[in-house]
Amino acid sequence: VAEFTLAQILLSNKNYFQNARDSAHPESRKSATGGPGNFGETVSLLGAGMVGRNVLKLLKPFSLTVLVFDPFLDAEEAVELGVTKVCLDEAFSRSHVVSNHLANLPETERMIRGSHIASMQSHAVFINTGRGATVAEEEMVDVLRARTDLTALLDVTFPEPPASDSPLYGLENVFMTNHIAGSMNNEVVRLVD
Secondary structure, three states, rough: OHHHHHHHHHHHOOOHHHHHHHOOOOHHOOOOOOOOEEEEEEEEEEOOOOOHHHHHHHOOOOOEEEEOOOOOOOHHHHHHOOOEEEEHHHHHHHOOEEEEEEOOOOOOOOOOOHHHHHOOOOOEEEEEOOOOOOOOOHHHHHHHOOOOEEEEEEEOOOOOOOOOOOOHHHOEEEEEEEOOOOOOHHHHHHHHH
């Protein structure tokens, strides 16, 4: 999951997903733009559990500022990890990429609201490889319809898979995969180690 997330973060900072979407049409190809890049940009991780910490380790070689929202992370541990602890609102408003790794608990259900997505910077990206139930999806859909500059990369949804009539299927700024972030196929051999 951490490796999958790292790849998505690095591509997101280049605005790869929006650029690919814009470059698919001859009339918009010339105006397709890249993102801020992977030097000095800010990334937010939601959750500093096992996956969040592994993503953090993989981000170390890159010159990125990492913000973390995690109610269970104390200030001293945040300093040790080399991150800045922030509230959920700040995690969304201050970062070009927000990656969700929150645990699926009653307290986190629908924690990520449309207002969080709406507060994201221009051309920002929301990644969810955590749990779909942590997102108020209908609110997210409303924002993504209005803010076509935003991109959502959803490896998980709620329900999973989305219903056949889900509006997620029709949004050009939503890229869905069917829960492939975790170990699969020949990768499962690595779980032994």
